[in-house]
Amino acid sequence: MLASLLPKNSATIIECNTKPGAKILVSGGGKCNITNEVMGSEYYVGDGSFIQKSLGLFDEKALLKWLHNRKLHPVLRKEHQYFCPQSAKELLDIFLKESKKQKMLLGEKVIEVGKRGDFFSVKTDKRTLNAKYVVVASGGLSFPKLGASPVGYEIAASFGHTIKKTAPALVGFTVQKEQFFFKELSGASTEVEIKVTGNRCRGSLLFTHKGISGPAVLDASLYWEKGKIEVDFLLDFPWQSIQKSKKQLSSLLPMPKRVTKAFLIQLNLDDKQGVKITAEELSLLQTLNHYSFAPAGTFGYSKAEVTKGGISTDDVDARSMMSKKTEGLFFTGEVLDVTGRLGGYNFQWAFSSAYACADSIKNIL
Secondary structure (H helix, E strand, O other): OHHHHOOOOOOEEEEOOOOOOHHHHHHHHHOOEEEEOOOOHHHEEOOHHHHHHHHHHOOHHHHHHHHHOOOOOOEEEOOOEEEOOOOOHHHHHHHHHHHHHOEEEEOOOEEEEEEEOOEEEEEEOOOEEEEOOEEEOOOOOOOHHHOOOOHHHHHHHHOOOOEEEEEEEOOOEEOOHHHHHHHHHOOOEEEEEEEEOOEEEEEEEEEOOOEEEOHHHHHHHHHOOOOOEEEEOOOOOOHHHHHHOOOEHHHHOOOOHHHHHHHHHHOOOOOOEHHHOOHHHHHHHHHHHHEEEOOOEEOOOOOOOEEEEEEOHHHEOOOOOEEOOOOOEEEOHHHEOOEEOOOOHHHHHHHHHHHHHHHHHHHHO
């Protein structure tokens, strides 16, 4: 995005992969969740005022207009999320066309960046380049098979920047032995609401052979550090009607039958008619509205969609993305300590921060 916005022949992209845009192509099930029509800093973890300044310069409406002008018309799916109509390649093709005006070095890894006087030296595994300005847009640690690496953090640290603790985010949870029965439910999904550190994440929960995943879980992982989460497995269930029904509990409760039966076993309850359950049994069932447990951990960076944590925004200017410590050094996107929820927020942050950076560089070139 940055290369697309900068003047012709003003930049060189150094890309470690032999083809650019690998993460774009695999995102959103191959259709790339570009942005969200409900936008704001409250959908991010990070310094809200810092985030809002960049979003304000180039919000989702500005992004959609920019794409429309290039004949890409993202479509709304899942209520508020914008996706490519056919495939993520549509978005990547725009960036490849727009950034042709810049030099691109593919299959080349940055080793280190230094500065002497007014110029930076960028050492790669093939050459050393000199530049007046350097932008670090290397992302986080998620999806190492697509070229993710800590190089951005290493560059920032070498110039005295603080790196906030990183962790996999938008990722599934592994479970402890008390929840090992979840693994036997692999493939089943149900609608839930998860409470974690004061945040509520509503959506689908998917049981897997490793633990739990699905949109609600991925969102919850953004806020989870350690300790317990609380899951409401019976969202908005009308309890007053259950004791009047002759249906079996496995048919009454709004979960897949095998999921309901598994929980009944855990609660030491029989699968009986609603009219036959006692007040004590009803009270036990209602614990599924606030089922509390501590995940063992996450599926890790190899399965995580993003990395939370990163370069502290305290020492980065929100309107230009330039380092407050080193003139001419910029940071954009996921490498910063800004992480969005599921639903196109992280792509929007990449585009908004790139716009802020490009705007600043164009003014000083």
